[in-house]
Amino acid sequence: MISIFTVYSDICKKSVPAHWQIRRFKDIITLSRSGIWGDEEKGDANDIVCYRVADFDYSNLCLKFDNITYRNVLPEQANEKLLSEGDLLLEKSGGGEKMPVGRVVLVNSPQRAVCSNFIQALSVNKKQSARFVLYLFHSIYSNRINTLFFNQTTGIQNLKTAHYLAQEIFLPPYSEQEAIATYLDKECEKIGRKIELLERKADAYSRLRRSLINRTVTRGLDPNVSLKPSGLRWIPYIPTHWEISRVRNFFEYRNEKVSETDFGPLSVTKNGVIPQMENVAKSLAEGDTRKKVCKNDFVANSRSDRKGSCGTSPLDGSVSLIYIVLEPKNIFPNFVNYYFRSNDWVEEFYRNGKGIVADLWTTNYVTMRNIEIAVPPMEEQKEIAAYLDEKCAKIDTILEKINTEVERLKELKRSLINEVVTGQRAIDTESRS
Incomplete structure (x- = not known):
């Protein structure tokens, strides 16, 4: 069996004190059980707190309790899944490129609870310090050793829990x-x-x-400027000399399909438009599957989720077809960059959208073009x-x-x-x- 610590570096193994023992995770864990999701909350005696990965306060290696979920679990199912204060919760499914699966936190509440099926609950042998083991898991995770134990066949990362817990570790x-x-x-x-x-x-x-x-x-910029009612719900009052007109009167809609080979891929973020990372760009399909963007064009994510993912592009390129690309005609590009990223506009853009849930909310250009805005000379x-x-x-x-x-x-x-x-x-x- 290869020790996890051989993956760190040779110096790590050399530095381990002679009196520390080699053990395996599973040898110091008295109980390992998967979580359970149960049914929707019903308001009866079977409703129970169910901790999710979203409840991980990983910066403090414990749970947070600001948005607790209740699920309905039958007693015979819940009893064998119950958590104890001091247990460790191992994220075994989920994760992503920036935050891979495998985080571990401490159960820091005596509340009667279970965890979701994306989590493995671990009870540490009383002869070991659960807090020390927690820090050991953190060390392994921060060095991305957990990524050696992935099984990813879809977009979800799955930790090979049994293999992971079978690894050797050093314990004082x-x-x-x-x-x-x-x-x-x-x-x-x-x-x-x-x-x-x-x-x-x-x-x-x-x-x-x-x-x-x-x-x-x-x-x-003038704090003493005279104001007038605008008639707009998102800007009640505006300077008297500002013009009110629809979005379509300040832009030309750009809807030209291009290839990423000719126009490099761009990312639209809440911080503006930036070149797309190389490893992401390589995954894109070939052919004219992108939308053309020219320097000074304004680009907005039509799937508006209130994050304000938009901006004036500093360079030519291409974006996904779901984005709105506008060529400024009677408006200054850098002013647009600030104007359409302001809180009031983002909320107005969102209000004009449609969708089932926030993540599927869309404001298309047919709608956007008719929104009225107030613009100075x-x-x-x-x-x-x-x-x-x-x-x-x-x-x-x-x-x-x-x-x-x-x-x-x-x-x-x-x-x-x-x-x-x-x-x-x-x-x-x-x-x-």
Whole structure:
């Protein structure tokens, strides 16, 4: 049996203290059971809390309880699936390229509950520290060792749980496990508090940015400008000299099919239009299966999900056929870039759509072209765009610095956990045991 730790590196194996023992995950797990999804909530005695992967607070390696799901499970089914506080929940199905399947969190509530069928519940032997094992799982996941145990035949990643839990690991004595877990609890909490403060700061700057854009593109730069009722539900009042007209009067609809060979593929995100990643582009079909985009065209995702996935393209290229591509005619492209990404417009765009659920919600151009918008004269559009370029650039610089520091702290946390649970970094276990 090949040890998981041989995949890390040779230095990892050399650094493991001599008194640590080689065990297998399944040898230290007293109970492993799959989850159950049950039936819809019925309001009777069989309704029970059912934790989902969406309830994983992975940054803190525990569960969050802000959107708990109840399912109806018969007692004879629920009893053998019940969770205990201190159990570990292993994500065995789901995941994606950026966040692959295999995350593990601790059950941090005594509440009577089960978990969904996308999760494997693990009870750790009382002779081992569940918190240490949790950190060990985190180390393995952060180094993407879990990806060696995938079985992916569809878009869903499935973890080969039995194979994964059969792997060998290195374990220190129980007292040392507890000391290590206590140390990591304390140090990770310190790092977590710093990250939380930075993320709050970033959120405040992001809200300021959105507010600045929204107010400027709907009121202009003069705080004392005279206003008039607009008759528009999404902008009740506008400067008296602004023009109200339908979207179609400011754009030409571009609907030319092209090949990605001639026009490189673009991605439309909430941050604007950017070149598509190479590994994604290679998966696209050949032939004229894309829609042409020219520099300064405005591109919007017709499947509007309130994320504001749109923007003025900085270059020529192509997008999926589901996107709306507009060529500005009587409107300044950079003004459009801010205007159609403002909160009020995004909500208006969404309100005009149709669909069953949010993910299938669509606002097509036939509808969009008739939405009325309020637009200032061309020179004022340019002034507004220049002003927002300057202000947003300053905010973006601040956000970049904050995000860089957050990533540095996350990497520090990842490295700390990895080094301690693999024995690469010794800690004073005597004073903590």
